[in-house]
Amino acid sequence: MTTKELRRIKIKRRVRKNIFGTSERPRLSVFRSNKQIYAQVIDDITGKTLAAASSQGIQEKATKTQIAAKVGELIAKKSQEAGIQAVVFDRNGYLYHGRIKELAESARKSGLKF
Numbered sequence: 477m478t479t480k481e482l483r484r485i486k487i488k489r490r491v492r493k494n495i496f497g498t499s500e501r502p503r504l505s506v507f508r509s510n511k512q513i514y515a516q517v518i519d520d521i522t523g524k525t526l527a528a529a530s531s532q533g534i535q536e537k538a539t540k541t542q543i544a545a546k547v548g549e550l551i552a553k554k555s556q557e558a559g560i561q562a563v564v565f566d567r568n569g570y571l572y573h574g575r576i577k578e579l580a581e582s583a584r585k586s587g588l589k590f
Contacts (some may be wrong), residue, residue: 488569495566496520504551504563504583504590506576513544513575515551515583517563527554544575548582555588562589 477485497503497520507514517527529550531543538546555563570576584590 484569486569491566491569495564497564497566501562501564502526502555502560503566504555504588505566506568506570506579508568508570508575513540513547513579515547515579517551517555517558517560526560527551527558529554541575541578544578545582548579549586551579552583552586552588561587565590 495503497518499519499521502517502519505516505518507516512531514530515528516525518525529547531547534543534546565580567576567580572580580590
């Protein structure tokens with residue numbers, strides 16, 4: 477592992493001590509790879525994923541930040557269909573910048589509260 481990955485894992489562990497998703501307010505977890513971005517709404521008490529969205533299904537040509545915004549809209553729509561209005565945002569050790577920020581802001585615009 478590189479020092480960048482180790483830094484992210486260290487931040488992730490520190491943040492996850494305090495962030496916990498319940499059935500009333502589940503955790504919106506984001507994972508970012510070099511090519512794709514994934515978002516899951518997780519109930520940590522039961523350990524189940526309630527809604528998920530990723531950029532793998534998006535075929536159109538756009539920048540990575542524009543695709544992240546589409547994934548944010550998609551996860552908001554899917555979580556509202558599952559009856560979820562509010563979530564706790566888990567940035568998973570990534571900086572709140574770029575693709576992570578776009579995903580979060582578009583999910584907020586689409587009606588998800590966090």
